[in-house]
Amino acid sequence: MAITLTQSAANRVETFLANRGKGVGLRLGVKTTGCSGMAYTLEFVDELNEEDTAFESNGVKIIVDPKSLVYIDGTELDFTKEGLNEGFKFNNPNVKDECGCGESFTV
């Protein structure tokens, strides 16, 4: 399995990285907080840790730590607009249940 970015997500990430002026890629992860157990994290990466797994999708380097990978393997990250709001969306096949707003989930 792997983690992938849609073309629109990849374009946005490239823009953001270029604007930021530094960073090697994008880190996807999960934290054990939130109303339904786990929450996604999305961060810029300045340096890799030894245990990290790296993927490449549409020209963007995606970095995941091994603990997070088991929960999000197979995820496709998309960039969408909803009304005036815009942002990244996790399409994660492992998810069984989400909280109302979708910010946290269980597997």
Added chain:
Amino acid sequence: MALLQISEPGMSAAPHQHKLAVGIDLGTTNSLVATVRSGLSSVLSDEHGHALLPSVVHYLKDGSVDVGFSAQKQQNLDPHNTILSVKRFMGRGLKDIDVSMSPYHFVETTSTEANKSTANQMVQIETRAGIKSPVEISSEILKTLKIRAEKSLGGELVGAVITVPAYFDDAQRQATKDAARLAGINVLRLLNEPTAAAVAYGLDNASEGVYVIYDLGGGTFDISILKLSKGVFEVLATNGDSALGGDDFDQRIFCWILESSKLSPRNAYDTRLLLSKAREAKEWLTEHAEANISCLLSDGEFVNLTLSTDQFITLTANLVQKTLSPTRKALRDAGLTIEEINGIVMVGGATRMPQIRKTVAEYFKQTPLTNLDPDKVVALGAAIQANVLAGNKSDADLLLLDVIPLSLGLETFGGLAEKVIHRNSTLPVARAQEFTTYKDGQTAMSIHVVQGERELVSDCRSLARFELRGIPPMVAGAARIRVTFTVDADGLLSVSARETSSNVEANITVKPSYGLSEDEITSMLKASFNSAEADKKARMLAEARVDAGAIIEAVRAALAADSALISEQEKLAIEAEIQRLSAIKETQDADEIHQAVEALNQATEAFAAARMDASISRAFAGKDLDSINL
């Protein structure tokens, strides 16, 4: 599901705890709101894709309020209830504004719940929705921007950075804050507009430099000179012309149309039509060599003209030149030459005009920064600052703390607070003040650092205490203790005390802004305004008590040394006065204490004269007249 943004490494927010913060450019003509998403600052547009919100508020017949483009359309139809350029009235009194220039019904100020902190000086406008203060009108604009931001970001805002002109005084800044509070916005900080523009260009990442911010908006021109040192911007000088802007360029084209077409003065409809055609032509000429102006007037007359760039430049040459005079003045006030300027930032839609850019480039002998949208640059910079203040960046990113929110000082004898650094001083700052000892032979001094605007230490916030020991024994008042307060760019305060003859020194470092929320600062400030009179009395009482204590101390020391010089009866009389003063000293009446001090002075007059004689005869006894150096 929720939409996520990319955070800085290690700064991911917990679910439902996103620190959404925005920057707001509350402009005279237009306002904007911007935010930082995934590290990129961008302006938030409304449902129709408009980034700019005209700063126009219309009070409708049905009691509702309209803000923006729809309100702007009403300005000629319902002028009394459509408020434009309310920023010009913020924190201003009736005497500060030219009433004849505005269509509004200005009224004397009355204090209401919403404006009580600024009511004393601010003008109000009568509308069909009642009497409105500029604060209330501005808050309508801010509310509209807040709703737009919350819709765009999908959550509640933790706060906003709102920009104000660098020349705004305390009343105008306070009015802006009140407007935000009324709109339900937590103000993270007010930021000077030129500083925001400099931040948008990332100039704060350089270590130091001097920058000129050239801001030609719709109706106002502002020039600011900023000095950056250690990541903090200091405003060196500001100047400008409050009646010069892009609208004047439209007016020139309008006049040219009338002249070229040999038109008589037009009615209101034609004037509006021709002005909007003039504006279109101006904007077209930014990227094209010539503009076509054609329209059908109300009397059936057809206008069809072509305006070339060269003609446009000639028509408006003196307007462009008019911006250089305030620029020269600002440079002179800052004591700088053109060669010392490290960069020029262009702000305001009117700076898109090529002739403006060319003139500025020629004047400063360097190309101005223009790659960000000049309409948005201030809002973009405010958003970057809001993002830092909301805590979305790591601590390593420097916080732009440009002024001291509350005065810093120390406790002096009698529980009085002596201010050393006054509030609103720009950072970094260092101030020194000299103090002395109160008792003969005093060898140590306790230094109590306090923060606040009140006169008594007990009403201020205690920050730190330390002691200066090893002062050589001297008579009271002879020691010179130099206390230096230094606040660095991070808002860190260090206080050092040094006795100048012996060079003994002690110091301490404190962080004054720690733990003080904006609300606490505000309530401390309000308390200082409300209790100004009581504080003054308390200070006078404390000072009188200190005086009384000092004279009692001195007379007792004299009696102990020289009581042989006076009769027992005189001695008893003096002691009685001391007793009386000691008792009165504990009362609450400064005047009575002063009188008792005076009484003791009189009672000791003969004694003082006797002591003087005695010490002179001691000094001269057995000495040859020639050996005395007179």
